[in-house]
Amino acid sequence: MTIRLFASLFVNGVTMGMIYAMIAMGLILLIKAVGVLNFAQGDLLMIGAYITCAFATDLSMPLYAMLPTAFVSFALLGVAFMLGTYWPLRKASYPVAPIIATMGASLVLSEGAVILFGSWPRTMPNLVKNAAGKVATFNLFGTKIQYQYILIILAACLAMYLVYMLFERSYVGRMMQAAAQDKPAAELIGISTLFTTGATYMLVVVLIGFAGYMVAPIYTVTPSLSSLQLRAFAGTVIGGFGSIKGAILGCLLVGLTEAFATVSFSSYKDAVVFTVLILFLLLRPQGIVKSRIGDKA
Amino acid sequence: MKQKFGISRVLAILAVALFAAGVSLIQSNYTVLVINTSLMYAIVAYGLSVMLGMGGQLVFSGTAFMGIGAYITANLCSGRLGFSTATPVALLISVAGAGLVAFLTGMLFLRLKSSFCTFATLGFVQVLYSLFQNHEPAFGGTKGIPNISTLKLFGHPVTGYKQWFYVFLFAVVLVALVVEGIRRSRLGRSLASIRDNEIAAQVMGVNIYWTRVIAFVVAGLFAGLAGSLLAFQNGFISADLFTFKKSSTLVIMSMLGGINSTLGIAVGALIVTFLPEVMRGLDNYLMFLYGFVVIFMMIFMPMGIGGLVSDYARKLRRRRRLGGGKNA
Numbered sequence: 001m002t003i004r005l006f007a008s009l010f011v012n013g014v015t016m017g018m019i020y021a022m023i024a025m026g027l028i029l030l031i032k033a034v035g036v037l038n039f040a041q042g043d044l045l046m047i048g049a050y051i052t053c054a055f056a057t058d059l060s061m062p063l064y065a066m067l068p069t070a071f072v073s074f075a076l077l078g079v080a081f082m083l084g085t086y087w088p089l090r091k092a093s094y095p096v097a098p099i100i101a102t103m104g105a106s107l108v109l110s111e112g113a114v115i116l117f118g119s120w121p122r123t124m125p126n127l128v129k130n131a132a133g134k135v136a137t138f139n140l141f142g143t144k145i146q147y148q149y150i151l152i153i154l155a156a157c158l159a160m161y162l163v164y165m166l167f168e169r170s171y172v173g174r175m176m177q178a179a180a181q182d183k184p185a186a187e188l189i190g191i192s193t194l195f196t197t198g199a200t201y202m203l204v205v206v207l208i209g210f211a212g213y214m215v216a217p218i219y220t221v222t223p224s225l226s227s228l229q230l231r232a233f234a235g236t237v238i239g240g241f242g243s244i245k246g247a248i249l250g251c252l253l254v255g256l257t258e259a260f261a262t263v264s265f266s267s268y269k270d271a272v273v274f275t276v277l278i279l280f281l282l283l284r285p286q287g288i289v290k291s292r293i294g295d296k297a
Numbered sequence: 298m299k300q301k302f303g304i305s306r307v308l309a310i311l312a313v314a315l316f317a318a319g320v321s322l323i324q325s326n327y328t329v330l331v332i333n334t335s336l337m338y339a340i341v342a343y344g345l346s347v348m349l350g351m352g353g354q355l356v357f358s359g360t361a362f363m364g365i366g367a368y369i370t371a372n373l374c375s376g377r378l379g380f381s382t383a384t385p386v387a388l389l390i391s392v393a394g395a396g397l398v399a400f401l402t403g404m405l406f407l408r409l410k411s412s413f414c415t416f417a418t419l420g421f422v423q424v425l426y427s428l429f430q431n432h433e434p435a436f437g438g439t440k441g442i443p444n445i446s447t448l449k450l451f452g453h454p455v456t457g458y459k460q461w462f463y464v465f466l467f468a469v470v471l472v473a474l475v476v477e478g479i480r481r482s483r484l485g486r487s488l489a490s491i492r493d494n495e496i497a498a499q500v501m502g503v504n505i506y507w508t509r510v511i512a513f514v515v516a517g518l519f520a521g522l523a524g525s526l527l528a529f530q531n532g533f534i535s536a537d538l539f540t541f542k543k544s545s546t547l548v549i550m551s552m553l554g555g556i557n558s559t560l561g562i563a564v565g566a567l568i569v570t571f572l573p574e575v576m577r578g579l580d581n582y583l584m585f586l587y588g589f590v591v592i593f594m595m596i597f598m599p600m601g602i603g604g605l606v607s608d609y610a611r612k613l614r615r616r617r618r619l620g621g622g623k624n625a
Contacts, residue, residue, distance in 0.1 A: 037412055088596045096355055097599040100552050103545055104591025111585035230423060230541065237416045271427035274420035281417045282405050
């Protein structure tokens with residue numbers, strides 16, 4: 001393997017790994033805070049890509065107006081998503097019911113996107129352009145690499161750092177964790193579970209919507225973007241269910257495995273990724289990083 | 298108590314007979330094909346009913362084992378390996394093969410608990426789909442496997458969708474009876490105890506691991522049977538029949554019908570397979586609305602149509618008993 005090929009595959013793997021990590025982080029926040037396995041995670045990302053794409057191209061909003069509007073709409077979507085799939089079901093007698101509800105929501109979101117935005121693929125204009133208005137690239141060991149990839153890696157790090165700090169360090173984050181660990185006790189000391197769950201859902205959808213915005217320029221914007229979630233699931237499990245650090249490591253591993261698998265077995269790259277997942281499940285079911293709170297979903 | 302079972306059994310037999318009579322009157326070949334497809338899915342969904350309904354473990358492996366059954370049949374009966382097996386033998390081998398793979402993978406996957414196990418089966422479906430789609434020598438690659446000869450039962454080849462309908466109906470009834478048997482057997486009660494309280498089950502002497510493995514094998518056998526019959530009926534199979542999406546449709550149809558209701562699951566499979574055909578005009582809106590229906594259903598009737606009916610029946614029975622008391 002030449003260093004050129006290696007560099008390009010490595011950057012590609014890390015970039016996709018970061019995207020998966022953002023999906024995975026949202027997934028874990030939901031599992032930890034509300035105990036729901038969300039099967040609409042990928043569809044929320046897809047909606048994020050569509051919304052930002054529509055704002056940027058159809059309404060041709062400038063970046064400084066587009067991002068806040070997009071974030072507000074993601075937050076509203078998050079609240080709507082919670083009110084639809086979680087709140088009425090929080091006392092469901094059947095524990096699988098909220099999971100199935102997210103599967104229904106996944107259908108609603110993907111078909112809703114087709115109805116609203118049409119089924120033809122859209123292209124997102126590149127975020128980083130050179131003077132000629134084309135995709136900006138730079139040389140790394142002789143391969144051209146788009147700046148977009150580097151932007152994704154940096155932005156994902158920043159976004160995940162902010163969410164992590166918000167969740168682990170801020171007062172609101174402490175409230176969310178308290179509510180996640182013991183609902184009745186949290187209610188007793190005056191934490192409103194409705195508020196903390198709503199905040200968690202908002203945070204998660206904003207994060208995933210942002211991931212959709214980031215990934216849109218290197219993919220085309222189609223409903224099939226939602227399939228990214230399966231690989232994020234794999235990364236989550238590899239990392240250790242419930243641990244955010246572990247999930248990020250796991251997702252990077254999945255991204256790199258996928259990127260390097262394209263060299264020798266391109267059509268089997270899914271098989272390789274999920275074989276790694278199954279191996280991990282069997283050999284180290286607690287994941288790379290063991291979480292302190294058990295699996296609740 | 299005994300008499301009540303009698304009534305519901307008579308009702309079930311009547312429903313099946315009416316259904317068979319109704320279908321035999323249908324002229325359109327296509328409609329019969331859709332019904333056959335839904336019956337095929339019902340067989341797989343019964344496997345899920347054993348795993349999820351009785352055992353409380355969500356698995357996505359249904360389509361994977363369907364695929365294994367279908368591809369074994371396809372390889373044995375299309376002559377692409379240079380020989381053809383007698384079709385009933387191939388059917389048995391396919392079912393046994395799916396069961397064997399289910400046993401081996403089940404021993405691995407069911408060491409894991411709840412969500413981990415769900416994800417493992419999800420990964421398994423993805424791995425198999427990718428193999429089905431890409432491995433040319435064993436699975437025909439993207440082109441699939443054509444020219445599968447049809448099933449020959451007692452020297453009589455099953456041809457035409459109507460004849461296939463009876464085969465599928467027989468298979469569904471058979472599988473449904475097995476499920477009912479399991480529900481009332483030691484296995485079913487052990488599974489229910491694991492679902493309701495694992496620690497209590499263990500204290501009562503239930504071997505959690507093996508009980509779940511056996512349930513997984515049962516689900517695998519059902520799925521293998523469905524896949525094999527599908528391959529025989531269509532004469533052609535390809536990887537896109539065995540995707541993760543199909544697996545989640547299976548979960549939805551069994552939840553819609555009522556995960557613990559044997560008759561309900563068949564109804565759920567019929568509804569979910571038929572809706573897109575009946576409402577073709579609605580197109581995109583159909584799946585959109587369908588998603589809402591799934592959510593609302595989880596909110597208002599998580600035990601599905603079957604659960605709703607049995608709740609109503611219980612209420613009716615209680616009212617009758619109370620009313621009888623007043624008269625006397």
